[in-house]
Amino acid sequence: MNFYAIRAIYLFEMARTWRTLSQSIAAPVMSTALYFVVFGSAIGSRMGDIGGVSYGAFIIPGLVMLSLLSQSISNASFGIYMPKFSGTIYEVLSAPVSYLEVVIGYVGAATTKSLLLGLLTLLTATFFVDFHVEHPVWMIGFLLLTSITFSLFGFIIGIWADDFQKLQVIPLMVVTPLTFLGGTFYAIDMLPPIWQKITLFNPVVYLISGFRWSFYGVADVSVALSLGMIGLFLALCLGAVWWIFKTGYKLRN
Amino acid sequence: MLQCPLESNTAPKPLNWPESMPSNPIISVKNLNKRYAGGFQALKSVDLDIHEGEIFALLGPNGAGKTTLISIICGIANPSDGTVIADGHDILKDYRSARSKIGLVPQELTTDAFESVWATVTFSRGLFGKPPNPDYIEKILKDLSLWDKRDNKIMSLSGGMKRRLMIAKALSHEPKILFLDEPTAGVDVELRKDMWEMVRGLRENGVTIILTTHYIEEAEDMADRIGVIRQGELILVEEKNELMSQLGQKQLNIQLQVPLDTLPKSLEDESLSLEQEGNTLVYRYNSQTESSGIATLLRRLDEHGIEFKDLHSRESSLEDIFIELVKSST
Numbered sequence: 001m002n003f004y005a006i007r008a009i010y011l012f013e014m015a016r017t018w019r020t021l022s023q024s025i026a027a028p029v030m031s032t033a034l035y036f037v038v039f040g041s042a043i044g045s046r047m048g049d050i051g052g053v054s055y056g057a058f059i060i061p062g063l064v065m066l067s068l069l070s071q072s073i074s075n076a077s078f079g080i081y082m083p084k085f086s087g088t089i090y091e092v093l094s095a096p097v098s099y100l101e102v103v104i105g106y107v108g109a110a111t112t113k114s115l116l117l118g119l120l121t122l123l124t125a126t127f128f129v130d131f132h133v134e135h136p137v138w139m140i141g142f143l144l145l146t147s148i149t150f151s152l153f154g155f156i157i158g159i160w161a162d163d164f165q166k167l168q169v170i171p172l173m174v175v176t177p178l179t180f181l182g183g184t185f186y187a188i189d190m191l192p193p194i195w196q197k198i199t200l201f202n203p204v205v206y207l208i209s210g211f212r213w214s215f216y217g218v219a220d221v222s223v224a225l226s227l228g229m230i231g232l233f234l235a236l237c238l239g240a241v242w243w244i245f246k247t248g249y250k251l252r253n
Numbered sequence: 254m255l256q257c258p259l260e261s262n263t264a265p266k267p268l269n270w271p272e273s274m275p276s277n278p279i280i281s282v283k284n285l286n287k288r289y290a291g292g293f294q295a296l297k298s299v300d301l302d303i304h305e306g307e308i309f310a311l312l313g314p315n316g317a318g319k320t321t322l323i324s325i326i327c328g329i330a331n332p333s334d335g336t337v338i339a340d341g342h343d344i345l346k347d348y349r350s351a352r353s354k355i356g357l358v359p360q361e362l363t364t365d366a367f368e369s370v371w372a373t374v375t376f377s378r379g380l381f382g383k384p385p386n387p388d389y390i391e392k393i394l395k396d397l398s399l400w401d402k403r404d405n406k407i408m409s410l411s412g413g414m415k416r417r418l419m420i421a422k423a424l425s426h427e428p429k430i431l432f433l434d435e436p437t438a439g440v441d442v443e444l445r446k447d448m449w450e451m452v453r454g455l456r457e458n459g460v461t462i463i464l465t466t467h468y469i470e471e472a473e474d475m476a477d478r479i480g481v482i483r484q485g486e487l488i489l490v491e492e493k494n495e496l497m498s499q500l501g502q503k504q505l506n507i508q509l510q511v512p513l514d515t516l517p518k519s520l521e522d523e524s525l526s527l528e529q530e531g532n533t534l535v536y537r538y539n540s541q542t543e544s545s546g547i548a549t550l551l552r553r554l555d556e557h558g559i560e561f562k563d564l565h566s567r568e569s570s571l572e573d574i575f576i577e578l579v580k581s582s583t
Binding site for chain 2: 002004005007008009011012015016019086087088090091092093094095096097098248252
């Protein structure tokens, strides 16, 4: 194991994070605050409790997931896309590093950053609503697993993308709608019966449901199923990354 | 343990270096092919041995396959088939050991913009699996006149400084083999001189150097051996001096006092010709033969009463040879 290389990549990526810290923090804090003002206070005050949880508190796990998913994907995809775009990737390709080490370095840094921002979103929420966390260890576990999984997913997008447009298209056209329709703002049983079935094909439903369970002990689907689905998606992403490095897809021609 | 390539305390190589070269190659390329998906074959059965401690110049027109060959050896591109052994390690099966011995300065100035000089060189060393060594990095930056710029962001550097920074990055992990792909492209004369001085210094410390350049006079100056690649084929590998004397010709230009229409019958010879409307008599001879025949020629001119006002000789340069080679095999 080339630990010096993992450390070098990780520190390089974290340096990028610290350099862009103000914008990295400002954007998610701002958007979370806006969501709380609009949905938590303005609209939420007129809505009843869901499963014994006030609406303002109900949307917190979903909003944290929202920023976690978008941050994980954008950090990781940008992290590997930029060296490809600028050409500095030559150095990583010519270095004595295995694909596993490259992934640990890049994905580890992206995970760290999105984890920090997820916790920051949670901290922002405390200024707007009262809420409690019933299973804090599980909560951190879900945060961590989701960050890793979606940072891996972002890494794959970053390798696949040949231009900036492709870099944006998946987060914008796929992940955002899935997150909004994944139960951030409603419980699944509030949907018409047919949509209750269709929505189960949305992987984000399982993330938000499991994560919300760790807060309030209530869930749309069973916790085991949530964990299983995250595990499945993690395995799929690992498989894709393994294939990318094995074939040199878009990295070594 | 690797030698620190910039340290000058190791014994310099003897002057008659080419003859004393070891038979064990530090890089051995065997039957290397590179075909792209579109069907284009960038390399065709390339066989090449690079000797330890030499400066090897790879010459060829644009698109001949120089960079492809370098990219495969350094691990940036995958070969279609064939093997490459670097310092005893297969570059695919034992890529860790192979790549940790190799430093690469690519042709393009590809650097991060916002990193500092110090950070990027430190990053390179770590990436190649070496424990931090600030003293060594300080030494490289000083040797490359980048020490004053160590805290500057890379984007604030000039082109020449960026080029030196790329070299610093490539040297950061103390490689035994250094690839320089067009290191002097777009670099001013002064800096080019410094750069070649540094390359010589590296060689004296035992670093093997493989370079490509479009300035063929630089290859003529620097290289121990020359390889010429054309359309993916390595058409020639030869010691530079050998190449120059085998394929190089000498030419003596004799400026005549009175122009001649034709040569006297007894002087007619394929090595003699009249040029510049009979004002110049040109004598071509092989620089390898023991006697050039100049003395005999001058005596015979005298016998024929042909007087001359000036004479000068010139040797064909590597560039002449190179152009001839690439042309003749097209």
